[in-house]
Amino acid sequence: MPTGNRKRTKLLASCDPHDEHAQTATIEQMVQQRLVRQMLASVQSTLVAGLVVSYAVALAVYRTIQSDYVLLWIVAMTALTFGRIGYIRLLRKKQNSSSPECVGRQYALTSLLAGLAWASIILLDHPDHPIATRLLILITLLAMPVASLSSNAMYRPVFYAFSVPIFAGMLAWSWWFSPEVNIEFVLISIGYIALVAVMANRYNENLKRSIQRDIENERLLHEVSSMNAELQRLAYEDPLTGLSNRRSFEESATELLQRLRGGDVIALMLIDMDNFKWINDSLGHAAGDEALVTLSRRIDENSRLTEMIAHTQMGAARIGGDEFIVLYRIATESEVEPLAKRILDAVTAPMSFDGIDYEPSVSIGIALAPTHAMTLDELLKHADTAMYQAKSRGGHCYVVAKVPMEPTGTQASA
Incomplete structure (x- = not known):
């Protein structure tokens, strides 16, 4: 035309x-x-x-x-x-x-x-x-x-x-x-x-x-054409936060891991809010939605472009009600803990809703490729196990999975 x-x-x-x-x-x-x-x-x-x-x-x-x-x-x-x-x-x-x-x-x-x-x-x-x-x-x-x-x-x-x-x-x-x-x-x-x-x-x-x-x-x-584009967007985007959804993340992450080169280190970080139910019950669902949007923005703002994987194509993703996931490229495994602490401190900064201040809490589980696995499913299993171990320690911390499956944690102070 x-x-x-x-x-x-x-x-x-x-x-x-x-x-x-x-x-x-x-x-x-x-x-x-x-x-x-x-x-x-x-x-x-x-x-x-x-x-x-x-x-x-x-x-x-x-x-x-x-x-x-x-x-x-x-x-x-x-x-x-x-x-x-x-x-x-x-x-x-x-x-x-x-x-x-x-x-x-x-x-x-x-x-x-x-x-x-x-x-x-x-x-x-x-x-x-x-x-x-x-x-x-x-x-x-x-x-x-x-x-x-x-x-x-x-x-x-x-x-x-x-x-x-x-x-x-x-x-x-x-x-x-x-x-x-x-x-x-x-x-x-x-x-x-x-x-x-x-x-x-x-x-x-x-x-x-x-x-x-x-x-x-x-x-x-x-x-x-506009409707198809909107349907395509809805199929790959979380409507509340504007982040990628699980489907989009899984497709992009799977392709990335298949193209992983020798020497590359990928950190998969699974972030789950600890007190999300309390926010919904005490402050209302509008406060819960705002907390999720704020959390997603903080993850994005505090992830450096050099660390993000194909940032314009594959940023952070919301894969559950209060669960977020993001991939980072790091030079060595020793960089993962400073990165995790920076993200933890950023996302747990105080929030406010209708004049009411509260402190959000998150539990972070981390798995590394190729150390823990080379497939997305396996990495998610390791990160999920590490994240629940962080919750068992009271939350507000991160845990890096280790091989074998018995992960030990490195905790950042609340």
Whole structure:
């Protein structure tokens, strides 16, 4: 989809779906923009074809009457056609910054000049001229509005600006240049003009409906795409904290461990709130939600970019009600305890809810790859065992798992 169309489709999608007036106005504006855009893109070939026809008509008439007016007419038609082509190129550059009505009206002025030029062909006629020459002039007047309909009728003001002078010329020819049957010719001309006008209006309406369907389809595609993106986000993101969820973490961590290189040390840290039930029961669920959000933010803010694993892709994750997990890359195993103490001190700093201060407490279990395991499931088992051992010691501490499964703890003071 072109960039301009994408922007306009997003504009439509951003409208209040309950505001029918705004939706209708936006769709109408987009329809007009596309009609004008399509007209400017297609009309140049019509102008060139019209110029070729004008040369053929002028040549045929000049061979019969050899009037200087014929030469003047063809020179004027040539200048006007090339001037319109140049102006079309200018309008195509302006159409993204100007309203479609403004661009359409400006082009309609050039169409009015062209219509007057074509209508002036009746001045080449005379009752004394050969019938073939007179028929050629009449056929030209009849044909030009229909021949230009496919491009000019995209934007009705342009079609009528071009056609009305020709219709007027046709009526004038019917009345003054065929005095024997002028009434019959006028009636036939009126019927023909009405038929062409109906054709142009129907063509314009059908084209509008087609564009409206395209816009509706684009909007539906945009909505489906947005919905899919939202579903994708919900499938991999915790809605409360904005962190990754268990599914996202497991997929990313599994891939990371499979690509682990020799010399890399990965620390998996499992963080569980000790007093979360008390917060919910004493301060309310809103306080519990705020505590989880604050805890997630503190974990993220106190994890250095150099320690995080692919930080933009795989930060901390919430894998349970009050349980968080995060992977760190460390140079040596000796770095894990200072890291754990820093995180413990950060997340257990006092919190406040509705003017009530309280001190959160967490238990942290840590497992290392490749020391304890090379798969995520095994690392989680080691970290989970270490975390429960931290809880058994009263919480507010961290425990680093050791091999074999009998972990011993290193405790940071509360």
